Amino acid sequence: MSVNTDLAHIFDEIAALLTLTGANPFRAQANERAARILRDMTDDVATLSIADDAKKQLTALDGIGGGTADKIIEFINTGKIAEHEELLEVVPGGLLDVLQIPGLGPKTVKVMWDKADVTSVDTLKEALAAGTIEKLPRMGAKTVQNIRDALEFQAKSSGRARLGVAMPIAQRIVEHLTNVKGVQQCQFAGSLRRGRETIGDIDILASTTKPKDIAEAFTTMAGVDKILAAGETKCSVRIDEGIQVDLRVVDDKAFGAALLYFTGSKEHNVRLRERAIKQKLRLNEYGLFPNDDDDTPPQSRGVKPVACKTEADIYAKLDLQYIPPELREDRGELDADIPRLVEVDDIKAELHAHTTASDGKFTIEELITEAQSRGYHTIAITDHSKSSAQANGLDEKRLRAHIQAIRTAAKQFKTMNVLCGSEVDIRVDGTLDYDDKMLGELDIVVASPHASLAQEPKKATTRLVAAVSHPMVHVLGHPTGRLINSREGLSPDMNAIIAAAVEHDTALEINANFMRLDLRDTHVRAAVEAGCKIAINTDAHAAAHIDFLRYGVLTGRRGWLTPELCINTWSKAKLATWLKLKRQ
Secondary structure (H helix, E strand, O other): OOHHHHHHHHHHHHHHHHHHOOOOHHHHHHHHHHHHHHHHOOOOHHHHHOOOOHHHHHHOOOOOOHHHHHHHHHHHHHOOOHHHHHHHHHOOOHHHHHOOOOOOOHHHHHHHHHHHOOOOHHHHHHHHHHOOHHHOOOOOHHHHHHHHHHHHHHHHHOOOEEHHHHHHHHHHHHHHHHOOOOEEEEEEOHHHHOOOOEEOOEEEEEEEOOHHHHHHHHHOOOOEEEEEEOOOOEEEEEEOOOOEEEEEEOOHHHHHHHHHHHHOOHHHHHHHHHHHHHOOEEEEOOEEEEOOOOOOOHHHHOOOOOEOOOHHHHHHHOOOOOOOHHHOOOOOHHHOOOOOOOOHHHOOEEOOEOEOOOOOOEOHHHHHHHHHHOOOOEEEEEEEEOOOHHHOOEOHHHHHHHHHHHHHHHOOOOOOEEEEEEEEEEOOOOOEOOOHHHHHOOOEEEEEOOOOOOOOHHHHHHHHHHHHHOOOOOEEOOOOOOEOOOEOOOOOOHHHHHHHHHHHOOEEEEEOOOOOOEOOHHHHHHHHHOOOOEEEEOOEOOHHHHOOHHHHHHHHHHOOOOHHHEHHHOOHHHHHHHHHHOOO
């Protein structure tokens, strides 16, 4: 992890520990703010902290006070923060694990600690079994059941890294190994290459003329926590992030066959092997061979493969189109006519992004400039509505002033289509956070659920159908509100929502933030089959978030999304026309 990430984690812990000890809430809030700032910084805070005027540079950052700057400098110099260490002496360490359970905040955990002697996840489970938790203040049967559900969900999802955590790591390792002398090809494979939302481990495939050198480079690279295996054909390590990474060294001539095999999925590979057998061929990780009914592996007998160098060669010999990795899940891809799937370069509009008017880091001008620099023709500024108080949501008065500010700023950008919009909360009953008059003043409305995300499925379905059916709504944002590995979110009848979206010509969003990826791939596939329009938006709050686009595109590709159905790929004129006609 980077210094920024390490420090953000520590400041988050300090904030939680302060709350658990009953300290002044403003102290906790200051540490939470510091964590957010550090996490969103693109510059390495360590470079500021070692400057001669380090404290001056740090306090120049909006939201960093003198005390926080001193802690940052202390960490850079010593590797720890004294206040953090002192708090850990007072508060049982297991309570930090309890705080990771979705739905349990520091105040609730403090009550559990004080009144029920909960000091860890295990003691929480014991207290639940004994019925002690239900006797605590504001702990009704429903709340207790929510805690049980959260524990169960956390147990199911543990041990898998999110796509947006694993992919940058894999790319860094591939880049490192590609520069090793003798390396001919190097790629990551497995579920990561297929764009799965969570990853069990990272598979790296390489061919080289110097296997010892690449093995040494791999096992000694920065970030390796433990070497699990080391050999000339396979090495395994565990890295600091807790993820296992496997390196397999293969013959360069058979790289395509190995890449196909190790990309998977297992089910897809089984279907390919079955198809090969029907054509009197044999497929394995070394190539596609003639099937001579000899049980001995053909490569060990010197049998020449009919295809092995590239994946495309193998698919062609099996009389198949090339099947993109994202589709290799045995979901009908071998029997279908594969369309051209959406690509990152197709995206020309960002339709869900936030500024400093609510909880974003961009000014209006900065957001427009960022979109323009990426070659976009349209940017929608969609700050939060009033019900999202935690995100500094705008009431009607502030929104109207914000609209005027956007219109004024847009005049500086003659080639950009700048849309005044809002991410409007969908209330529990399906009504929206602004009345129709206010909504009518906006160019685009992204309606999203943010509260009551444990709502029972029938009510959630009614709620979301009402939103997509509303004549002022253009896009349904992150429809389930889930957070991967953290919060399950709503479980509505997606087919009903898709049908309503098609009927009312409303787009459903793939929120590209790797914490969300909502719509998920299976929902996208259902929407595509129904002819539903899809938006891929990053929900950007800072410049780095716009790079999350690739995760949303991967999810779209896994759902067989074509450019034609993705409104972000449309021309400026076509998009503008749809936005206006949608309301007519």
